[in-house]
Amino acid sequence: MIALDNIHVVFGRGTPLEKKALSGVSLTIKEGSFTTVIGSNGAGKSTLLGVLAGDVIPTEGNVRIGNADVTKLPTAARAGRVARVFQDPLAGSCGALSIEENLALAHKRGQRRGFKLALGHSRRKLFRERIAELDLGLENRMTDRMAMLSGGQRQAVSLVMAMMAGCDVLLLDEHTAALDPGMAEFVMKLTEKIVGAKKLTTLMVTHSMRQALDYGDRTVMLHGGEIVLDVEGNNRRNLDVEDLIDMFRRVRGQTLDDDELLIAE
């Protein structure tokens, strides 16, 4: 379970550039549920994810992941509870290291790292098997540098990496946004398969309203640092993208411009 309680985040407090990124967000996510988060630029989606990951320490409020209060824990200290796939395919893995080395890093996420060989025989075999499940032929390229892979391949490997060690929550930060449509669909199908098989508590931030409704079992819309919509169950099943755009329009209090139409796809 994840519980955000009255989270406030203010950047640059006391300066002329003071910006309220989140204003009193409270959100409880049930164990094993898949929640999608939408909102326009500057709505607070990334900040929300940052608060959960530890990149952003809230100005006010409490964060609980699993059974622990992690409000003040920096990213590295809570990594054992949080698995994550970034938007930028280059951000979530080490381009200079090989595929298997990246998996070895992920294998020990949030655990003590000792002097054992990072790539012993049994681990190599395990990593190869996991990568083979992707069916991308990458199992024959285990010693290739991550930088040699395409963006989609990197995101697929990043998903495998996120699953190498246990976690209380999986955070997906617009992880298909930088991919071409075909690869984006592949990565989303893979995501669904993995999340479904492991019954992972998942939070996916997305720019695409289609994705937000097609995947998961609950959708939250952020605007101006607040939650303006929170639907699940039958209410959510009856929603389509048009309805979402309508709501979007209402909370913005203005007509949509081209930029916003783009996100309907």
Place this chain on the structure above:
Amino acid sequence: MSQIALWGAVELGLVYAFVALGVYLAFRVLDFPDLTVDGTFPLGAAVTAVLIMAGINPWLAAVVSMLAGALAGLVTATLNVRFKILNLLASILTMIALFSVNLRVMGRPNVALLSVDTMLTPFYGHGFRDFMVRPVFLLALVIVALIVVWRYLESDAGLAMRATGANARMARAQGINTDRQIYLGIALSNALVALGGALFAQTNGFADVTSGVGTIVVGLAAVIIGETLFGTRRILIALIGCVVGSILYRIAIQLALSSDSLGLQASDLNLVTAVLVTFALVLPRLKRGVLLS
């Protein structure tokens, strides 16, 4: 070049192989341009010389030198991590401070290690000439250091250090305390460089406060020559490249200085060094250019 000059060049190359390994850790593994080494090399020499003159076992003296070097590295890392000073500037501050520290340690600008036992003393006089014994002894130590560094970098702990240098944000997301990795890596790097200094003092018979000038350039030259010749794909190959690079660099310098046709003299050393390093830096680009055209 005479045979003695060649052996001498190899010997010096092996002493600086420790510097090259240290520089590799800081520059390549952690992506941390660390100029502290210009101060830690003479620090290692100074500590060893003073301790040996005080009657301490030369092996123990070398170990204490390494600790002193690690401490200097920790100062640089603290300035960078704790006080957010740019890494390059933090290392220059420590380097400048170490010049005074080294003078304090020795009490004077140089200390001679004549007629005292060094790590090498037990190995002299077994039928081999002294100028051959020294490189062989150093090579054995270099191999030990290389294996230790290699094994470390191939472990889970070492992989954490490599990830810190390659993608710090990703490393943190994997639960790696990147600050701690920088402390550890820079300390380790400077310990190796100080060991180089300690061995320099013991093989050459003196410690001099000015002997650190340009250490970083020499170390970097070795690393780059190694990368150019051996590539960077595998850790072990890259580390061997550092050692071979360091030796080749010294031989190249020796050749340049001893070639009559070039008309160079000993005081041209720094200029020759700069030209060689520039050449080593440009070479990979030239190679690529040739391949493309």
